[in-house]
Each structure stands twice: as structure tokens, then as C-alpha cells.
Amino acid sequence: MIQNDLPAIFRDYNPLEDKMFSLIDNDGHVINQKYMPTLDDDTVINAYKQMHYERIADEMAISFQRQGRMYTYTPNLGQEAIHIAAGMHIREQDWLVPAFREMGTLLAKGVTMKEMFLFYLGNEHGGSFKNANHTLPIAISIGTQLHHATGIGYSVKYQKKDEAVFTFIGDGGTSEGDFSEALNFAGVWQVPVVFTIQNNQYVISVPVKSQTKSVNLAVKSVAFGIPGIKVDGNDFFAMYLAYKTAAEYALSGKGPVLIEAFTYRLGAHTTSDDPTKYRKKEEETEWGLTDPLMRLRRYMEKKGIWNIDVEKLTEEYKQQINGQFLDAEQNKHYPHNEVFAYMYSEMPDDLKRQKSEYEQFLSWKENRR
Amino acid sequence: MIQNDLPAIFRDYNPLEDKMFSLIDNDGHVINQKYMPTLDDDTVINAYKQMHYERIADEMAISFQRQGRMYTYTPNLGQEAIHIAAGMHIREQDWLVPAFREMGTLLAKGVTMKEMFLFYLGNEHGGSFKNANHTLPIAISIGTQLHHATGIGYSVKYQKKDEAVFTFIGDGGTSEGDFSEALNFAGVWQVPVVFTIQNNQYVISVPVKSQTKSVNLAVKSVAFGIPGIKVDGNDFFAMYLAYKTAAEYALSGKGPVLIEAFTYRLGAHTTSDDPTKYRKKEEETEWGLTDPLMRLRRYMEKKGIWNIDVEKLTEEYKQQINGQFLDAEQNKHYPHNEVFAYMYSEMPDDLKRQKSEYEQFLSWKENRR
Amino acid sequence: MSVMTMVKAINNALDIKLKEDDAVVVYGEDVGVEGGVFRVTEGLQKKYGVERVFDSPLAESGIVGTALGMAVSGLRPIVELQFEGFTYPAFNQIASNVSRMQNRSRGKYTMPMVIRFPYGGGINALEHHSDSPEALYAHIPGLKVVIPSTPYDAKGLLISAIESNDPVVFMEPKRIYRAIKQEVPDEKYSLPLGKAKVIHDGSDVTVVAFGALIRECQKAIAMAEEAGISVELIDLRTIYPIDRETIRNSVRKTGRMVVVAEAHESFSVGSELIAITNEEAFLYLEAPPRRVMGFDTIVPLAQGEQYFIISPERIFYEIEKTFNF
């Protein structure tokens, strides 16, 4: 089953044996020296800062939503190590095909918090990620995005481009037919796609154990003949090495890779959701002990490279993010043409007619006042 | 991965090691005494006769179609061992959820050749399998039927009935999202469903190796946490034991099972298809050597229980089948009410209106002559 | 009698049928512990157990396809799809099997199943959460498509849907899930499928609507009456099979019709209603029947939804234009 030309971690952490690839423990101790990547201190510090930025942005977004200044929001709390590690390996020319819970990776691709806020304020211009090269909009219809990633994989392979594709799905998403189809196509076509399952153990209110009887999610790769690995998603270094390995593998032309990033959704599903209805506070507390930011900080402290003034940094980020939110919030410009303008490359007569009829109504309404 | 309470053959023939369960070779030698079922001679003779009946019926259907007396037909040639072995384990109260290439199993359930012919003559009454208890119609939209089987599995489990569900799909069908979804639901719900993949190595013109990169198809069971086994589909005894084991397993309440029956589509996809366009004659000849009827006959000859006068039997079956065909062919009764009658449990006014408008047209036409 | 929202009335209908009939099971994404994202199934799992009210894996084709299997084998499944935009993964099961199994099996199997889902705009939602796909399902022969506009109707229609041996697509106007409160009988009652209801008599213009837009039409009617236009308001209640008789009687009387619905206007329930008035009341028509409907565009996100959502004012505008034609 396990091919010989697979990278070592895929062989050593065979999901069929239900192994999980982990490098540091909750206290920040290195538990697996063999695979520990050697990163220079700045890289690690920078990674921590990005995770921290995502955390703060998330918390602020939740609070803006609570203040009634924004519609439903989807928090990322607890899943930051995955997002930032991925972001560190997605190059300018690589493709990002997101689901809806990988904000840190989007930010790494050049998406701004202003855009994220605009999106959650109900403006399509937030969701288009105009300035993020090779980045698709957020995918809401679960599972469908994986096919897009596979198709892009075909494209870049066909065009002989040096580009990899990174795509994401949740644990629940693995139940959708599109998940299996897309991995199967990717296997047959041998395209350079890195699939990540963010297994945060919940599908809104439903625990992942009600989604499937497979021993873990990485093992599903066997059904499609592609390499798979289960990685500790709250361990920045494990995620870093997994993405490094996967990206190299994909870019070498060997085909797709499946990563299960095992994590925990520390927050609510969305700001409309109340997890106390379906899970115990103790469970949340327990998983809080595996917080990826905390683990990375402890590692840094042990290694003596912890030099971040968290309070100051938080203040700085808060100001920045707040500025972006205000910017987005003040953007009230939404002319009715926006509704019609992007449906087709050229507006068909029928849409023009509907638009002009609507304009007649608007002017009638204007005159009536 | 392999649970301890699995039946022995599932442990001994682990699809992860790409093993195939086989009991007799092409010459009819027993190659695996350990698992060879002890069947009384009559059972074996009877099985051969059923396989022979299916073969003859198939050949006649193809020739009726060639004579222009029937529309497109889907041959079963080469896959008879699977169908008859399954049929021998599906009891009256068990459910059969077919795809479209398991005629022998349908016949075992009580479907008549007359009905099969009626169906291919374009009459819905052929496809309804009225007298076959707990048998669903042929499923044409590939993959969808597996969900029906899983749903029935839920039903019988919920109602605490002593009923198992048998369902079929082709190798190509495993690429459809519904295949994965249905096996996944069945695993989560732990329902008594025996899933069979008839891997006849072709998906119309496309070889199965273009469908997936998985080492075999049985291994896909791993993705859903259910037991799977690859069985020599041209070996009647192996199929017999596989179904016996699977049915017992399912009925014991342990959940679903996946059987990959590895076989070869000896004939065309349908009578509209021309396999010479996409595969070599030599390949067909080579696979002809594994013909399940021939293998079983050789076994019987070696065992000294071969007492069938094939020519006589063939003649008898031909007459019988021909009678059924003529019966079906002469049935030209198809009143227009048939089009409307079964859409709803009670015909809605709107359909009544459409029907009566149509009748007005018919009488106008009548008067015009 | 209790005061109920539509959410409560639907919950109550489910409760009554679960209690009355062991064959009824309810499942879908988050319908168990959570009680559904809109809390429509709240409390039912506790009351009837995890075998009868349960969470399914996240796969709509699986939810609907397994329900077909249950329906042919003695159960009466009621499945919830989480939002209208997530019914499409199940489209193949619905269009290729659920709607066809009775005909395919020549009546050997019936299809006593209900597919429930919330639909429609006006809640400032993300994409796929604001659509009105009734025409898609109404065009598929073999289905019944039902949309209630009040808590009372929701309960009575849902009970009929559950008791029907035909597959019913039951679309719930999420915008008014909790917006309307009404006295609803506690005991069981049912309302016939396939029957529209005249909910306001009038003589000048017939307005046909359903679901959440009935409320908006009522506001528009008040404006119209102030302007001296007498409006007859028909709540369609069942989209297929459509109640031609009620439409015919009204339009023959008024000679004018305005259809109000949120779906994209092309190839819609509006188109069908105009066709019907032409077939049933051509000689009575005094003005071209009008569609006041959604544009042929994606429903915009919250900031743009004001343009898409149909206001009482816009309905009034069209009523007046039709009246003055």
C-alpha cells in the first residue's frame, strides 16, 4: 500500500495505523526531533505574530458582530496553526481554493481584513478577493470547491506551470460526494493539489464520530490511491513540515496529497450558534490546553526566542484591524447596478430590461415622496 | 485496521494487501481447501443450471435485439457466477436493490424473463418486478441505488426485521459521489447491507484503471470503516462463500459489508456498443478462459458430479425463454392511460385536464380519417 | 389553541405525527440535539429518541436517497435540508428517483416522504441562503410542492404532506419563521394539498402570491384600497399541482392579475400563472397579467438585498399600473 517513493513522514505516520504526526507537546517540548524543521528565529516569531493577528482579528470580528455592526461571522479560533503554516507555503503563483474557515491563509495570500469585513457586512466586493492572486472566493456549498481545485490542478499541469493548488474542507465536508469524487479525479489525473481536511471535530452541532466510521479522516486517501497523513493541527511545526513536504511532493509532479489537520473548533460554528447546546464546557476547556498559540509560545519561551510584547502587539493589531473595520463599515456605496453588472460578461437585453423597469419604479417612488 | 471480530476471510484476504479470494482455478481445481464450502451435489448442479439459464437467456435477448425485435439490451455475459451466488443467499424477505447488470439475481428473486423482455420492449410493467418481493426496479442513474439500499437497511433495522439488503454497482459507479456517501451512511448507521461492486473492468469504453488510482476497489471500504473483500467474481464457490459470510455478518447486526467481485464483461456494454473500438480481441479471448460456467463445469467434471446434458438443457431453456419472449412481444396493450396513471397516488386535476385535452385531440384525429 | 410562530407550528405538526405514527422518522443535518439551525425540530429527539429523530452525516444526496429507501420499506421519513441552496446536491435523487419511483414501479411502491427546507430572502444572509427555487421543483413531474404563509397553514399543510403517499417538497419561508404569531389549534387538523385560498376579496385586480410575500401583499393592498383599487388576494399554498380553479374564478371576475414572488422571473411560477390565466380566462383579461418578481440575478448579499427584495410599495406600483392599463 505505502509506496516507496513517498516522503518519509507519510511512511512513518501511516494513517492506517491511526498515527498522528506531531512535533511539540502542549508544553512546547519537542517530542520528535527527527522531523523538527530548522527554522530561523525570525520565521518562528513571524509565524507566531501571524497566528496572533488572526486570533485578534477573529475576536474583534466576533465582537463587532455582537455589537450588531456585522452579520453572521465564522470564527477560526483554535485553527490558526493550520492556516498560518499553509500560508507560509503558498507562493504568489500558487492557488488557494478556500472553504470558509481559513482566514489566516487568505490573509497570507493578500486578502485584507477590510475585505473580510466587507464580506460579512454583506458586500460582494469583500468576497471577491480582487488583489489576492490565484485565490478563489469563499466556497459555501460544502465540498464543491475541491473539484475546482482539481480542475485548476489539471490546468496548471496541462500548461506546465510551476504552480501548486491548496484547498480546504471541514471534517463534515468529507461526507459529501464531491469530496470523494474530487480526490478520485485528482488521483487519476495526478494533479499538484494539496487537500487539507480541517478536522475540528464538529459539523455545526454534530461530532465527527457521527460523520463516518473510518478510523480517521486521513485514511480516506486510500480509497483514491493518494498519500494521506494525519497531522496535529494545533502543532505549528508539524503543520509546517506537513505543508513543506506536501508542497514539494505536489510540485515534483507526483500528484495530490491529503492532509488531515486534527484540531478543535474552540469557538462557535458561527456567531449564530450556541455550542453549549451540544457540548460540555469541560471539553472546551480541555481542548483549550492544546491551543496552538499557547503551544508555540511555550516552545519559543523554552528555546529562549520569545521576545514578543503581546500586549503591545495586541494593541497595535487592534488599532490596525479596527481601522480596517471602520473603513469597511463606512463603505455604504452599493448602487443597484451592482446587482446586475456581473451576471454575464455582457449584460443581456433581458437583464437590461429588468434593470430599466426597476429604475422606472425607483423614479416613481422618488416622485411620490 | 482489521477488526478482530471480522469473519476469517475478511482477515485473510485483506484488500489493503491487494489479495483476492479465490477457491477454484480456471481448470476447476480447488486451490484453497480451507474455505471451500461443502455443498451437496444438487445445490451445485442447480447453481450451474441457473448460470446456464442466465447465459442462454442473455444470448437469446441479444439475438432478439439483433433481429430488431427489441430495443437496446444490457448483456450479463461472464458475470453469472456473481448473480447466481448472490441469488442463492437472498431470501424471500431480503431486499434486492439492483443496478442494471444482475439479471440472474433478479430471476432468483422471482422476476420472469417475460418481464425482462417487456422492459426492453419498452413497457414499464416489465421493469416494475411486481411479483418479486422486496425488489426495486432497475436503477439507471448510476450510484443512486446505493442510498436506497442504505435507507432500506435503516428501515429494517429500525423495525427490527430479520431482513438483509443486497445491492449492486459497477466499477465505474464507484466514481460517483453517491457511492461514497451511501457506504459512509451505511457505516455510520451500521445497517445490514451487502454492497457488491461488479468490477467487470470496463465503464462502457473506459478501463477501470482510468476510474481510480486505488489499488483495488474493495479497499475503498477503508474510507467508510466497513469490512471489504475482493473476490474472484468468476469463481462460483468463492462468490458463494463470500455472500454466505456477508449475509451472516449483516444479519448478525454488525453492519454493512463491501464485496468487490472481480470479473470481466465478456460481451458489449449494451447491444448499441462495439467493444472492438476500445479493446483487443486477445484480451477478450484471454478472459474467456476464466468463464465462470466453464470453471464450474470443470470442477464438477473433476468431482464426478457432472451429469448435465447441456444440449438438451439448452433446448429446454430456449423453448421456455422463447415462449416468454413471444408472450412479451405479443403484449401490445399500452393504453394512453398508462402514461398518466402512476404519477401520483391520486391523479391531480391538472393531469386529468392534460389527459382529457389529449383525448380531445385523439377523437379529432379519429374523426378526421 | 396556542399562540404559535411558524417554527412552533411545524414543530407541533411533527410532534403530532411522531406521536401518532411509529413509521414517522425525522432526520437531517443538526436536527437532533441541536433541533435544527432554525430550531424547527427542537425537543423532538428528546421526546422520541435518537432512532426516530436524528442527525445525519453532511450529505444531502444521502439524506434524500436514504429517505426513498425508507419510504419503500414501510417508513414515512421527513427529512430536513438545511437551506434551499443546499438542496441541489440532492437534485439527482429528487428528479431521478423520488419523483419517479411510483411511476417506475407502476405503483408497487409509494413515496410517503416529505423534504422540508427553509427558503427565500430577506434575512441578510450569505450566498445560497436567500433563494426561491420553487419553479425548479414544480417543473419536475411526480412531486408536490407546498409553501405555507402562516403558522396555521404550515401545520395543516405539513400534516397533509406527511400523510400523503406522494413525495412532497415542503418549502418554509424562513423570513416569517418567527415574524408571525397566530392562534393555532393544539389538536391535529389538516388542509388539503392543491388548494389555493382567497384570503382577501376584491374586484379590480387579482394578486397571486404565497409564502413570506403574502404579508407584503397585504400591506400593498392597504395602499391600493386607499387609492380606491379593490384587490383580491390569493395565497397559492400549493405550487404543484396548482389550483387553476381558484385562479380562473378570480381572474374572470377581476380581469387583471399581478403575480408576486421572489424567485427569478424567467421560467417561474409567474410565467406559469400568466400561461394559466391565458388558458383559463383569456377573454376576461383587461390588462396584461404582470409579474412582480426577482430579477434574473443572484440574490445580492445584505447590502444589495434592498433592491432585490419586493417591497409593498413595488407591489402597489404594479397593481396600480395594471389597474390603470
Add this chain to the structure above:
Amino acid sequence: MSVMTMVKAINNALDIKLKEDDAVVVYGEDVGVEGGVFRVTEGLQKKYGVERVFDSPLAESGIVGTALGMAVSGLRPIVELQFEGFTYPAFNQIASNVSRMQNRSRGKYTMPMVIRFPYGGGINALEHHSDSPEALYAHIPGLKVVIPSTPYDAKGLLISAIESNDPVVFMEPKRIYRAIKQEVPDEKYSLPLGKAKVIHDGSDVTVVAFGALIRECQKAIAMAEEAGISVELIDLRTIYPIDRETIRNSVRKTGRMVVVAEAHESFSVGSELIAITNEEAFLYLEAPPRRVMGFDTIVPLAQGEQYFIISPERIFYEIEKTFNF
């Protein structure tokens, strides 16, 4: 010029675009070695290689979903779905993504892709092989839906579809795949999407049709002319966006319209065309516009198809009734 069937004309259009543009790729079930179950892609794999013309795994959602990925990243995929009844597994990709990606991305990504499939009855086929789902796709905003009725049109329209940056659903009337032979230019040409064509002038009744039924209409027109009724025949060619102008001009002239199509009549292209005539030519209508369409039933198997399929006689019957109204 060469004499071509529709199969050949489509093959020729694909050939021209494959040759001209490296970004064009063609795939689907059996389209490679086999050249498609109807041989529409015959010879193309040999000519352009397995990277440009290839067999995909059996999964329609995958076929369409991957095409979207290709379309956003520089290719112009043309996918074949094997039959209309097997487009539904891809319905979610079509309705939730293909039709929406341009709008969702505010034009950052365009959707230069074509989804081709054979459709319609009249070939004595099994279930799911005789349907006419054009209304389903035409109701989804963001798509264009095209149906040719001749080899010449098929080639010209398909070339436009391939060159369009919008996603096009290209439906091929399988009944006339080989039934009509026509002189077709060998070189490249294109016909505009969104434009209907008057293919027979007349003054008494407008008949609107498309696809395989144009031929049946032509036979009916001959019957009508014998009976002294002058019929104008419009070939719609594009179902969405629909060409209101051509309909308007014709119906304002004739005052009468009969729509002929094989799909189930409710919520159909027939409903839409009646709505359009009401909006565009109400005061000119002298008789109720009529639908001559399929029943709201599953298309019967071969033995019952005679009742479902629309004959020239039935078209004539309705033309006459409309004329004599």
C-alpha cells in the same frame, strides 16, 4: 461546403476550436477512445492527444466542477454529459458555482466553459434518456442555454458558445443527430447567442419551437397551409437569454401564438413565452397563446412514447384551434 449531420457539424466545430486554441480541452465519459456514445467527439483524441480530449471518471459533478477550475485558470473546457438525465448529479455545481462564479468574484474570474449534452425523446430509449430539461437550466441566472435545430446552426452556435466568456449549456436534440443532412461551410463561422430566427414567414399564427421539433412544425405548417392558414415559424435557438424582440414582432403581426416543445408544460419555456407575449403584445393578441407540450408525466418508455411525442398532426390541431378561436 460539406454535407454534414448535426453530429458531424458539432464534431467539426470542436475540431476547429481545438485546432485554433490550445486552451480548449474536451472531456467527459467515453469521449476519448470511443468518441462519445453518439460519436460526436470521434477522431478528436487521435488528432489532439489524450491531454486535450479525454475520458473522465464516471462522475458528472466532478466533470462540471473540474471544468470550473479549468475555466478560472486559463482553459476553455468543453464537457460532455452523456445524457440529459445524467446532468442532475452536476446540478449543484451548475446552479451553485458555474452560474455564479463571475458574479461571486465580481468579474475577477470569467467562465468560458460549455456543458454539452444530448436531450429529448423519440429514440425509444430507457428512462432518463428522453427528457427535455431546458427550463431547469434557463431558470438559473448566470447561464446561457442554447439549442440548435440544424447542422448549420449547431456549428455556428457551438463556436459562439465556446468563444463566450459566459458558461453555456448546449443542448443537442439527439433525435435529429443524424436525421438531417445539410451543406455546412467547412471554415469557421459563428451565429450570435440570444437571437431567434424566423425560418418561415407567415401572417396568421406564430409558432415558436426549437430543436428537434422544428421539423415537426414544418410538417404541421404544410398541413396548415393546405388548410389556408399562414404560419410564421420561429426557431428560438437560445432559450436564455430569450429573444423578446423576434417574438414581439411576430406576435404583434399575427396576434396568435402556439409554442411547441417536448418538455413538461408546467413551469416551462411555454409558460415563459406566453408570459412574454402578454408583456410584449397583449393588445395584439386575438387568441389565447397555446402550449403544445409534453404532459406533466415521466416520458414513457418506447411503447408509450407515441402518446407523449408531439406529432405534426397535434401541432396542426392546435394551430387550427388557435386560428379559429
